Amino acid sequence: MPDVQSTVLEFVNKLRKRKIEGSQATAKCTVELLRSVISQQRVPHSNQASALIDAVKAVGEQLVAANPVELAVGNVVRRVLHIIREEDLSLATAAMAGLDLLDASDDDGEDDNCKGVGYSAMSAAVAAAAARSTLRPPSLQTLLEGTPESAAVPYTSSSGADSESKTADKSSITRKLKHDVIEGVNHLILEISGCHEQIAEQAIEHIHQNEVILTLGSSRTVLEFLCAAKEKKRAFRVFVAEGAPRYQGHLLAKELVARGLQTTVITDSAVFAMISRVNMVIIGAHAVMANGGVIGPVGVNMAALAAKKHAVPFVVLAGSHKLCPLYPHNPEVLLNELRSPSELLDFGEFSDCLDFGAGSGSPLLQVVNPTFDYVPPSLVSLFITDTGGHNPSYMYRLIADYYSADDLVM
């Protein structure tokens, strides 16, 4: 597959050169790339799922290595792997159910699966849900009546399922897996591109009349969120911290004004001064870690601390592709990226100061220009994701829904 290989390389290069801005765009590109990888992957008759998983993993490792700080890439790769595993599992259970139909154990989940097999155009989402339901603990009724568990339950590892499925009716399943996986990936793409709307729908619950909202950095999610509240005839004011040295706040302010919101641009240093008059801080996350910590644009930690000091709610908006299953270690340094000093200092102006270290060998002047900031979970009041609002302490559980434990280490 030379063309896939070349697109992968092209994307890796883009990631490496930081050509793609924003985690949503990155996630989308990654998913589309993985879809083409999957669709072009030739699958053997046996062990289809592991072949797909291996292919996706190989590409995923390259992508993650290209930009380890862009956690969305890793997240999306894990999501795709999870989809493959789930589809495989659901197919296997369906096959088992087909065999065990006569058992008639009246398990709801298995009933669903039977129907699912019947419908050729069953959506991947339903399939995934069904697969999850097979992992469900036994219902209260089965526990009460002491009925023996159905044989479908103990499938946990994909390889086991694979070997079992071989014994099942092969011809009906082999074509289905790839098709279902691609369906699932398409669904993921829809989910990623539609997360803004999903999050924005909840805006009306959080923003009220005459509120003053502080935000910083430039995030499309925040923009849509605020505009959604504005469309519902809520009148409120927005303070935007300009976000030096990249000044993305100015871009956000421009868009907000274009949509008719009352916007005031403040310097980053005035965040503490203004926070006492702010009702809510809303920011878009770069990534959300499993412990509920947030990686956001630089300066976020300052705003979070100030909000905490003044008991102002600190709300983080994050699409599900930003939920990272990793627990951070020293995130301020390890999950950060230093940008060019030229954004802070004019080299021409300071050229006479830059070469002072001649004696000791190390320069006297260093410039630190980090891109991200880490907010510990204790400073976050609320996460708003496309599935609703959540506490920081709940994020680990939410994340467990999206990823399988096998993929955490790639």
Add this chain to the structure above:
Amino acid sequence: MDPRRGPLAVPKVRRVGFFTSIEPSPETPRPNRSLSGPAEAITSSSPLSDSPSGQFISPVQIPPSRHHSDNLASRAAPVPVPGPSAFRRQLANDRTLHVGSYNPVDSLLGTSPPSSNGEVSEDSGSLFGFQRSDSAKLSASFPNGGFDMTVAVRAPGESEAKVATASTSDGRKKNVEASGESESVATKPRKEKETRSLKEKTSKAERRAIQEAQRAAKAAAKGEGSKRAGESSRPKPSKPAKQPQPKKEAPQVTSSVSEKRAVSVEKERRMDVPQTQMQYDDKSRVDKAKRRSVVEQTESKNKVELFLHLPQYERGNQLPNLSSNIFTLDTIHHAVYKVGLQHLAGDIAGDNARCIAMLHAFQEAINDYTTPPMKDLTMDLTAKINGYVSFLIECRPLSMSMGNAIRFLKNQIRKLPVDLSEPEAKASLCSEIGRFIDEKILLADKVIVQHAVTKIRDGEVLLTYGFSCVVEMILLYAHEIGRKFRVVIVDSRPNLEGQKLLRRLVTRGLDCTYTHINAVSYIMGEVTRVFLGASSIFSNGTLYSKVGTACVAMVANAFSVPVIVCCEAYKFHERVLLDSICSNELGDPDAIANVPLRNNKKHSKTMDNNKNLQFLNLMYDSTPAEYISMIVTDYGMIPPTSIPVIVREYRREDLLL
């Protein structure tokens, strides 16, 4: 011990805060110290220079501060030291000497054993003349007796002293009108007492009795209210029951005197209450101010609603206007005018620099001043200064420290003796201004450097924000004496003052890291100390400084890094402030709007007229006291909770009078 003791109790001689020995030692030479060590100071003839603060006072003899009620006498009465007044002074000291106080005047007169040199230097940081003011104040409570010996620089003379005595009573009549008669009543017994006390030393019991009586009288005077104090001095009111009776006349004397003091202090009080700042959303007052204003100002179209109470004017259009009529305008002195323009254009930045520039301009203006015929110098000059000040405010809102300096100057004008000829008065004012600059700003900075440098150890990483000249001096001095440390300079838009500091430090060979304010929580992990400058510190401990200081202090606090604020005591202010909204200054919004975005060229053009978009350029913010670990000031190193103490105990003696 006495619950009814009024709040006007005589300030005790007390050390505040922690003190480091600032005795110059061989391995720690002082930087750019123009004056020499204590040896030289001792050789000077005046007893004043022997006081511990002598080593900090510049070669130009700086007259010490005086208490408010004796200023008339002290200014006009240069008396040679060993004259008769010295005895009286000794007496006065003897009577009300406070427990535990170390009084250099005493030691000079031999009543107490001379203190060792070490002691002196240890005390030196704290002793900016308050002992002197203590004794001066005591002498002041004996109206004609208490000549201030500290103005010995001027040529002493018998005749002059006599004139001064006469003028003193005149001046007092003017100053404390109501109590004029009571003075004559009080004079006689006092004379008697003085002669007696010269012969026999007052016993300890007697002294205590006098103190007791003074205190009681003060409480009584306070109770009667300031208005009636004048009359009440004649029919002696019944003294509080617990007052002891060893001497009949002494209580009377002291009570009338202290009542007079109560009156004048009450007046001071009223004057000292800081005027409420002009609120710019008050239409009528703004209109009134506009009619008087020199500077043409157009209100900005796109105001930030939250800050309607602050002036929001269009920038850039006043300057050409003003500079064009610099030669035609005659109501404003050209020096003041120049400073105003510099403030407007932002050529002078930094509180100290602005304050010094303003004071120099006032000095020049006073030098060129001539009292118009049929007018009083005090009144007319004050009006003139008021005009200058409002002009300066129009150019740029005053900083707190400038407000303090102006109050000082007005007080000096008000306290001018009436009989002083115009050239003399002008010279005295100019020297007072010079003294203020030297002592309150330049010397204070040096003292702060001496204190703060003890907090820098080898291997530390110091963080500073923006550009503060005191902090710069501290860092350079620490580098000079060989401390090995690294500096992190945090900067913020739009002024980017940190780059100036960065350049200066790097050229001097300091190891610097430069970053912007957003990254402060990234860099704070490696920082061991934060040094901050201040624009003002309010009496609730709130630090009022360049915007962003609060952010830095907050992050430092979150990382458990100590925050050290360096601030000269003249910047302390008795106002209180809770947030950064109520009192602030707005800078040019265009400075925010113009950002070096690559794809954003036409941004400001198209967006300027949009009503929904505002740019807010706050200049200051207030840092809550809980984020501040320590304040280094010219009185030593103190916690933020001690600010009201400093303001209360030192302000009257030191700054205002």
